[in-house]
Amino acid sequence: MRIERELMRGAGPIAVLKLLERGEMYGYELVEALARQTDGVLAMGQSTLYPMLYNLEAKGLVASRVNDDGPRSRRYYRLTTKGKRRLVHATQQWQAVSKVMHSIGLTTLQSGGVA
């Protein structure tokens, strides 16, 4: 399913923050995780992922480092303290929205899915 741009604009960055909650990841890793864990729903154009990461970095929500170990040089991204706080806040908001949407019959609650 293709998600409208306005929805993606809000969901995409939060999804990335959520994925980084587990630990640092590099660019392509994030691309794969987004596609895999969301069944392709949040599979954004890959050219938009990197700008998104740079924007999150500019806002201080993520930090990056270059790791030259391994087969190639990769830039890894991790959540900052500020990013964690933002994630908590966003989670609360999304849960509230989800609850409301369910109450009006727009969604159904699924187990083990929505964070």
Add this chain to the structure above:
Amino acid sequence: MSENIKAGAVSHRRLTTQMHIDQSGLPSQAADVVQRVVRRTRLWPREREDVTRELIAHFADGLEAGASVDQLIRDFGDPEKAARLIRRAKKRNRPWWWHTQERLGQLLLVLVAVYLGLWVWLMTGKPQPSVDYIAQLNAAAMAVPSDQAAWPIYREAAIAYKLNQFDTSPLYVKEADKRLHLARPDDSQWSAMVAYLDRHAELIDMIHQGAARPGLGFIAGHDMDITQRDRLAFYGEEQATVIEQPTEDRSYAQQLAEESLIGVLLPHLGMMRKMAELMVADMRLAAVAGDGARIVKDMESIIGLARHAREIPLVVNDLVGVSILSMGLREVSDILHHRKQSLDVAQWIQIAHLLASIDPLMQVRFEGERMFMYDTLQRVYAPNGQITSEGMKYLLHLDQLIVTTNHNDASYQQLSMSMGLPLVYIVMADRGQMQTKYDHYMDLTAKRAVKPFWQQLSEPSESKLFVDQLMSSNLGFVRYWPVVVLAPALDGVSGTMANLIALRDAVQVAIALELYQRELKQYPDTLGQLVPRYLPTMPVDHSTGKELLYRMVDGQPMLYGRGLDGDDDGGLMSKKALRALASDKPG
């Protein structure tokens, strides 16, 4: 050496970026995508290197994960869009000083654009003077029928007797302190003065004829407007044909200046003062000869000359009128003191009536001064009220008319004024505001001028305070500087008028005392006894508003005031005041 190192560093970065791509081992299509994206980002070299390495890693990871090149390129998306988004995002990560610099640069660009736009708009504006203030100034003169105008007579007298270079010094005696007084019968110069007046008897008659006319009829204008005949009267034969004509290539600003009200010439005033001097000298001669009728005729002509001088409603004209009247009044005072028997009772009554008739000539008028400002405003501002480049240049030309400036400085000032026009527009008041401010100043001046002089002395001058306030504030001065520059200092004119009125009133009282004495063979005990038979009302001391003082000294009446200090000094005068009285030559 350092330049080579710098260039080397930049090309090293480019090489590094390209090297990364070349050494990445990516298929050419993927490498091409990376190269296109990075090139289009137009980022700093270090940023480009970071992006290059990250995108290389992205494609390499994708290939390693089993995706095909085509799929990776397809999933990556539009390289141009990617470059745009990456550039925008990367710039957000730049240091705070860069962002500050960026904002300031944008602000500066906006300001420059606005400034230039404003400059262009202002440069298109042009003053379009629509009111002919010169015609308004000449309205009274133009209303005088030609057969009733005095000017043609004065002019022919001036031409015949070369009044432009007329020397009245034979009429005066120079004292040891270099002051001049009109020759008296006991002066050695007296006979020379008599002979001089005899030689100019016809001129004196012509002045009488002219002064008897109801109006002057002299039309004021610029140098190029002066007729050939008038030019002959003002400048003599040598200068009569020299006419300052407008140059072919004169700028619009020059044209504005050369046609302005401020450039109008009044060369007739000097001539008329000389004529008045002749009248005064003739009065003295008539008094010595005991010719009362001639004294009355001379005084009538002096009043006529004063009335003609005032035909154009400018303060300078009023002041020349004051000067002429003062000359006549002082001579009447001298006659009262030394030769009062030269007039009989009927003639003194005639003189008294003449002096009573000059009330309208003892008022200062400001409408001409207002016209100076209004004319200036219509030459500085466009009809919609905006300041103009031509208008600013006109003000500069005005400055050159009044104060000589170096031509090169003027050119520089003109240029800087044009470029600075938007600043002037922002800071300087518009036409309406300027006129309102000026009118307020003139209203304050006019309001003060009609108050009794003693009241003016006891109150601070609101008009002076107004100008001082403007000048003390930097913003006020800059915003209204034409008002500050063109607002005439008119408070002193009230003092001049008050002196004239005081002199006239004193002479009136002195005449009344003389008439009283002639009828009753004695002087009154108090001035109140003169009213109403010899004086309609008792004048006051214009310095204090209180009654004039009077006492007898050696059998002669002395009339005096309290002076500015308000004390009754018994009529004692300072040496300075006495010397001023002794000097007859008009200043």
